[in-house]
Amino acid sequence: PEARSGQLAFMSYHNTPASARDLEIKVNSALEALRKTLDTEKQQPVLASKQEHTYDDKFALAESLCSLVVASCLRQLEAFAADYGARGPEIRADLVKLAASKKHVTLAMKSVETCKFLRKADREIPSTTKLQTTSSEKGTTESRVVTTITEHFWQVGHGYELFLYTGAADQPADMLRLAGRASSCEVITRSDRYPIPERNVYAGECSVTWLLSHMKEERDVSVRLDRNDSACLTPRRNPLVNDALD
Numbered sequence: 001p002e003a004r005s006g007q008l009a010f011m012s013y014h015n016t017p018a019s020a021r022d023l024e025i026k027v028n029s030a031l032e033a034l035r036k037t038l039d040t041e042k043q044q045p046v047l048a049s050k051q052e053h054t055y056d057d058k059f060a061l062a063e064s065l066c067s068l069v070v071a072s073c074l075r076q077l078e079a080f081a082a083d084y085g086a087r088g089p090e091i092r093a094d095l096v097k098l099a100a101s102k103k104h105v106t107l108a109m110k111s112v113e114t115c116k117f118l119r120k121a122d123r124e125i126p127s128t129t130k131l132q133t134t135s136s137e138k139g140t141t142e143s144r145v146v147t148t149i150t151e152h153f154w155q156v157g158h159g160y161e162l163f164l165y166t167g168a169a170d171q172p173a174d175m176l177r178l179a180g181r182a183s184s185c186e187v188i189t190r191s192d193r194y195p196i197p198e199r200n201v202y203a204g205e206c207s208v209t210w211l212l213s214h215m216k217e218e219r220d221v222s223v224r225l226d227r228n229d230s231a232c233l234t235p236r237r238n239p240l241v242n243d244a245l246d
Contacts, residue, residue, distance in 0.1 A: 058235040059225055066223040066244050070214045080162055080179040094176050099212035101174065103166040108205035111160040115196045118153040125149060152192055157184035210243045
């Protein structure tokens with residue numbers, strides 16, 4: 001029976017998708033680190049699959065995980081704004097106001113790289129090798145080879161911006177800038193070719209409407225599953241989890 005049980009466990013592990021196995025490995029590593037801190041506690045954290053539980057516990061776990069995701073993501077948005085210089089209460093009030101608008105909210109990031117030609121200059125580099133010439137009339141003379149090089153100076157810049165907006169991307173109705181920075185430096189090359197393209201733009205965005213719908217003025221985050229909803233079929237197949245994964 002033990003051999004049979006071990007074989008089933010082995011087959012179950014290798015039939016699990018790689019992403020799920022990777023997640024379990026990461027969670028196990030986190031639990032190992034946490035146990036070092038909680039050595040004196042009687043209750044030790046374990047994976048949910050290793051703990052006896054009822055079906056209702058699965059719904060409670062889904063609610064806890066969704067609440068944790070919401071709290072972590074909202075805290076990260078506030079942290080971005082704090083690094084940019086905004087104070088916590090101010091950015092939280094702005095986020096709450098944006099969430100209360102009941103509009104579709106998008107989180108967008110835009111990064112721009114630029115390269116501008118500044119000037120060209122010639123510079124002489126003396127050789128370290130000396131050439132001596134001896135003459136009976138003039139004595140000994142020294143000469144040195146000098147190499148002339150042409151240098152090209154460029155201004156290379158990079159800037160990024162992280163912001164929230166409502167409405168269409170080309171005509172946003174409301175915009176909240178979370179973070180941004182721009183810097184540049186001078187680059188010297190011996191080639192007249194641009195070291196990087198004159199302008200590179202990278203952009204990406206994702207919807208955070210569901211995330212901000214759980215934003216409240218108070219910092220407590222509590223996400224609840226409506227088990228009376230006819231669309232709530234299982235702890236995984238329900239509107240709350242589906243919206244979170246979308």
